[in-house]
Amino acid sequence: MTELSSASVLTLSSPAKKNVKDGRVLHQPAFVLHSYPYKETSLIVDVFTREFGRLSLVAKGAKRPTSALRSVLQTFQPLNISWTGKSEIRTLTVAEWVGGMLPLEKTALLCGFYLNELLVKFLVRDEINTILFDSYVSTLNQLAHNETAAIVLRKFELILLQQAGLLGDLSYCVSSRAKISANELYVLEPGVGVREGGLGENLPRVSGKTLLDMINGDYVDPQTQAQSKQLMRFLLSFHLHGAPLNTRQILIDLQKL
Numbered sequence: 001m002t003e004l005s006s007a008s009v010l011t012l013s014s015p016a017k018k019n020v021k022d023g024r025v026l027h028q029p030a031f032v033l034h035s036y037p038y039k040e041t042s043l044i045v046d047v048f049t050r051e052f053g054r055l056s057l058v059a060k061g062a063k064r065p066t067s068a069l070r071s072v073l074q075t076f077q078p079l080n081i082s083w084t085g086k087s088e089i090r091t092l093t094v095a096e097w098v099g100g101m102l103p104l105e106k107t108a109l110l111c112g113f114y115l116n117e118l119l120v121k122f123l124v125r126d127e128i129n130t131i132l133f134d135s136y137v138s139t140l141n142q143l144a145h146n147e148t149a150a151i152v153l154r155k156f157e158l159i160l161l162q163q164a165g166l167l168g169d170l171s172y173c174v175s176s177r178a179k180i181s182a183n184e185l186y187v188l189e190p191g192v193g194v195r196e197g198g199l200g201e202n203l204p205r206v207s208g209k210t211l212l213d214m215i216n217g218d219y220v221d222p223q224t225q226a227q228s229k230q231l232m233r234f235l236l237s238f239h240l241h242g243a244p245l246n247t248r249q250i251l252i253d254l255q256k257l
Contacts, residue, residue: 026082028052029098031136032075033116037063045073045092046120047081050133054123057083057092072097076104076112076140088125101137102144111149112140114247115156121240122164132163150229151219157232158214166239168193170211182209188231190238204230 030049038044043062048054062069069092072079078098083090104112115136123129139156143149161167170188173180175195180186185205187197197205206227213224236245 022084023086024082024084024093025052026094027080028082029133030079030081031077032073032079033120034075035059035073043073044089047079048119048123048133048136049081050130051128053127053129054119054125055083056089056125057081058089059092059095062092069095075116076109077101078137101141104140104144107149108143108146110247110250111143111153114153114245115139117245117247118157118160118236121243121245122160129163132159135159135163150225154214154219154225154228154232155217157236161235161239164239166190167235170194170215180208180211182207182212184208186211188235190235204234206231 028049028051030047032045033048033054034046035043038058041061041063043059045057045059045062046054047057059069059073061067062073064070072095078101080094080096080098081092082094083092085091119132119136123132135156139152142152158167167188171179172193173186173195174193180194185197185207186194187201187203187205188194188211189203194211197203204227207223209221210224210227210231213219213221214228219225219228236248
């Protein structure tokens, strides 16, 4: 795994400075996930923050050519932001570029948009998740350094589902009530867990070795890569109730990721 510079890590991991009394939050590490126009000159910005989770902020005047926010509020750029307010949509007051990360290009850029789409769909607003935030930073960094995109995405998808409370213990078989065996075949049934998988299953069957490899973050085995891709595709579709992931389909069409 390629790491950020120590200065960047310290900046991204620094605790938020809160002023609860007047509803102000200062200097919060954050990334823009998505933005869209609001009125004539402003934007609504969907951000992922380390200490406050996913928030919607109104960036007043951000569409004006002279706005200091115009060039800063870009996806995949580490930011320190400040805001005020307690309503569903707060007001962005300051956004500063932190730096320390390489830009995403070509396929890595599309993978970044895929990550953002996943976060928008799975993250509950105002739910703090520092583990997922740090994983997001690490994943962007790995993509920027041209690490194998398919493996990087599988690792993030797994952490996302685990942190969303949608994926239990992959090492335990609920039907045998024992640890999984590398040589057996299993299915992962949503809401139930890992169980033994026989012929005629409608769910993707994966080997115990694949599940153990996923737990250990080891995707060297081509079978692990293929089976984990099929499993993650099924689980994401199930939890999204069949709603398509636009960037995912583009990735599949381009490089079968």
